[in-house]
Amino acid sequence: MDGRHRLKVWDPWVRLVHWAIVLLLPLQFWSAKTARFDLHVAFGYAMLALVAFRIAWGVVGSDTARFSHFLRSPAAALEHLRHVGRREAPVDVGHNAAGGWMVLALLLLLLTQAVTGLFADDGVLTRGPLAHLVGGAWNDRATAVHVRVFWVIAACAVLHVLAVLAYRKVLGRNLVAPMVTGSMEVPPGMQARAPRMGNPALAVALLAAAGGLVWWISTLKPASLFD
Incomplete structure (x- = not known):
């Protein structure tokens, strides 16, 4: 034995959101490109519910899920990246200082895309459930942002994958x-306290509430597409 031990770091709720988003992003792109807009809208509702839940879980969830745990100063993020370049970055329990900012950026971008989708209107067949609440100019702005933000999200996702590969190549992690x-391997000599995991009942309640909120929003669409 070399003194390594395993530590539970990620709860199932964080992992559920993470991998569901990984699945939903290409599905959203595919459904839009193939004009399967009913599916595209359904995937968008699912994304909005997951992001809403993840934001709430980032406030009251497990230690490693909380924004207060992984959001550090921009200077700390830059210092971490410098350490990576020197192959001496410390092992973090949860998101590191740079990764924390990427998580926040991705959540805000996903939230922006989902919310603008609620107000978007392509003028032909697809109209968000809240599009009728704003004027045509705002519909156009929302549609434009909805389309363009996807490419920003895609760029961030690629950057995220490259960072994961770099950690594997440079640091062997x-x-x-x-x-x-849900568990990570802790190197010998590292004294790390196991993070507190969030209450499963609270997670289920928050996920149900997020899903219920998005379902309610979906019912606000007029009975006729052209009303």
Whole structure:
């Protein structure tokens, strides 16, 4: 034995949101490109519910899920990246200082895309459930932002994947396995306290509330597409 031990880091709720988003992003792109807009809208509702839940869980959830745990100063993020370049970055329990900002950026971008989709209107067949509440100019703005933000999200996703590969190559650390199993391998000599996991009943209640809110929003669409 070399003194390594395993530590539970990620709760199943964080992992559920993470992998569901990984699945939904290409499905949203595919459904839009193939004009399967009923599916595209359904995927968008699912994304909005997941992001809403993840934001709430980032306030009251497990230690490693909380924004207060992983959001540090921009200077700390830059210092972490410098350490990575020197192959001496410390092992973090949860998101590192740079990764924390990427998580926040992705959540805000996904929220922006989902919300603008609610007000978007392509003028032909697809109209968000709240599009009738604003004027045509705002519909056009929402539609434009909805389309363009996707490419920003895609760029951030690629950057995220490259960072994961760099950690594997430069530091020899596997960041994917902990997001699958929930546990990470702690190196010898590292004294780390196991993070507190969130209440499962609270997670279920928040997920149900997020889903219920999005379902209610979906019912606000007029009975006729052209009303």
